[in-house]
Amino acid sequence: MDLTPTLPIPISYVSGRYLLFSIDAVTYLRREHNICGVLIGTLPQIPQQNVFLGLPLELTPEEARLLVDKGVACIVDEAKAQLGMKSLLEEDCRRYLHDLEAQGLGVMRVQSDRKEQQREQTLKKIEAKKAKAKASKASAAAAPADAATTTSTSTTASHKDTPSAVVDLFAADERNTLSPNSRTSSSRTTASQPTMGITPATSYPPLSHPVSSSSSAPLLPAPTVPESYALFAHLHSRGYFLSPGLRFGCQYVAYPGDPLRFHSHFLVVSAEWDQEIDLMDVIIGGRLGTGVKKGFLLGGSEKSIDEVETEAERVDSVRTFSIEWAGM
Incomplete structure (x- = not known):
């Protein structure tokens, strides 16, 4: 059975967050585009659930921007889209x-x-x-x-x-x-007994699917991303899965494959091209990465986000350096 969703996939913008409510979209993006996101929802019958969370899936601004740049997804103002429910036929x-x-x-x-x-x-x-x-x-x-x-x-x-x-x-x-x-x-x-209530995981349908910017759906521009987006897009183009790196004290954690099957290889930290880097920060990152059996990857783009016109140019302008301690 083909579970490929209709493109572009609508990403709901809710209170400053980029969310996916469709399980078909979540599995498709993970399988075809190396996008994992973070599950933040709980199951209706298990309100105290705190180990394995469920839909919706929250995307980082970098992940949402990457999908928009590739034409795979679009950003929908969910609050305005929900107002369209009033116009549904009886x-x-x-x-x-x-x-x-x-x-x-x-x-x-x-x-x-x-x-x-x-x-x-x-x-x-x-x-x-x-x-x-x-x-x-x-x-x-x-x-x-x-x-x-x-x-x-x-x-x-x-x-x-x-x-x-x-x-x-x-x-x-x-x-x-x-x-x-x-x-x-x-x-x-x-x-x-009364029928068991089912909580729908997505509002599409009955909401119309926003297939293009010319449709009546309230589409939003591409998300604003930090300077580290160039490094994020560069590693993603090399086939890495990237997730937030807060638990390791870095910006991203890079996996060579799906995180459910592989351990991460790099602790990723971005730096601007002309930024001065304290040598102690490099030593700390290298020792931390080696201590958790990962490489410390430092990288940045030669050009800023505003100076890059195409995705290929952004990817090619990035240089990376991996630091590890030998003999530990």
């Missing part, structure tokens, strides 16, 4: 709500089937225990006559101490709880 709204309800019923059906399988497994275990008990009784009956008499006497004595009604009631309760009749009643109860 039939479109009804169809959209019907689709959400159908998804909720599907989720409930899956959960009901899972519970039914658990009940059947429990019934099988109970039947297996009963068969094992019958087998043990049969083997006890085949024992010598004196052993059988002793067993019968001890069993009678134990029944005098423990009322048989307690055992019978417990067994009856166990059977009634897992009987087919109770399963039928429970399924009726499940059917009578």
Whole structure:
């Protein structure tokens, strides 16, 4: 099944953040354009989730700018786009709500089937225990006559101490709880419950897809990026995956492949072409990179962002230097 989204992909601009709400767009950009971003959302059913986050995916300004420069994506003012929801036809709204309800019923059906399988497994275990008990009784009956008499006497004595009604009631309760009749009643109860609510991950559709700047969608210009964008674009063009480097005290962390499969190779720090660099900063970066088994990569562009006209010119104007400590 082809999951390639329609290009250009709309990147939602919300409160100064660049967000992606479509899982198809997220997987496509990661697979085809080495764009990972950072997941910042939680699942509706797990509000306390704090290990593996979900949609939306937040992009850095550099990632959003790179996609816009390549013509893969465009920036949409989400606040103004949501105002367009008021102009939807009543039939479109009804169809959209019907689709959400159908998804909720599907989720409930899956959960009901899972519970039914658990009940059947429990019934099988109970039947297996009963068969094992019958087998043990049969083997006890085949024992010598004196052993059988002793067993019968001890069993009678134990029944005098423990009322048989307690055992019978417990067994009856166990059977009634897992009987087919109770399963039928429970399924009726499940059917009578309200439909599970589904929180949509994207507003496209029913919002129209902004395919070009001439459309009615509120498109925004390319994001403003720092001077380090030239180094970011240069490494990206060499096939590296880049993620924010705050946890390592740098600007970016460069991976030779998908971060789910590879460890990073470089701690990346950008510098302007004529910028004076303190030698201690170079030593600190090199020792830090070597300590975490990475290279310290320092680089910059010969030209500023305003002086570059094409993406190829920006990439070619960058020079990089890798610093490592040997013998550590």
